[in-house]
Amino acid sequence: MAGSSAAAGLLARQLKQMQNDKDIPGISCGLVDNNVFEWEIMLMISDDIKLYGGGFFKARLSFPPEYPLLPPKMRFETPIFHPNIYLNGEVCISILHPPEEDKYGYEQASERWSPVQNPESILLSVISMLSSPNDESPANVEAGALWRDNMAEFKKRVRKCVRDSLDFE
Template identity: 60%
Template sequence: MGESSQSSLLLRKQLSELNKNPVEGFSAGLIDDVDIYKWEVLIIGPPETLYEGGFFKAHLFFPKEYPLRPPKMKFITEIWHPNIDKNGDVCISILHEPGDDKWGYEKASERWLPVHTVETILISVISMLADPNDESPANVDAAKEWRENFPEFKKKVAKCIRRSQEE
């Protein structure tokens, strides 16, 4: 059995688990039924956070070497957040390649580990929405605004939420 069939079996298993036992806060499915490596997720803005009420669509792209290597995650819905760059790419430790961080910011244990699943990834992303890490921002402008001009930051987030509800 090749690597790709291993990874596709694992992804199918995770997909059917999520369909059987949905997790609060998000839903997940395939972008196109024939490709198990491309997922679409809908993240519901977590209650009692700035993102409450938002419906944020994102795509997960899994490498054939999954679960040895992490997927990439990209928000399709516009979202203003220190850890999501302007193209929608999500930048959090658990999606970084495994091993030590050459910049020394992250411990290997915070980075990608093969035990992570779609569920643990999305739970991390939801907690990141609730609690941004402005120390290693992907969107420097959002991080600066989060620190220095919170009312303006909140306004931009509110605009993203309104847009997300219209889509």
């Protein structure tokens, strides 16, 4: 299990760095049950992110023992309506996909996970994704259709999820 102990050491350093880094406002992270492979994340979305601004979204990053060779999984625990987030909260974003050729041809290998990524780059990508979804292959088909065809209804649904996020435990 040498790989997993190396991963644990790397994750502990990355967590400490993120907790001490004041350059990334609006992101708070800590361990779930003192397990360095399970992080609890709180994204406090600033008002300059148009659609989701003011929201408080709780999420979880689950790292595999093979990290950083393989990506973690990210799942929102706070319900969030977005084209690139499955109904169960799982985030579908290129950098969280394993480093291999995309059999569907949507993504270049360079867009997918690589060991140079880290939790900070993942979370910054997710925040960026909130303001500019990829509707080419939506994880939430209804959200993708509304984003493309009915922006007023999409914004209404997002505003409701932002309001609900303030009450979510």
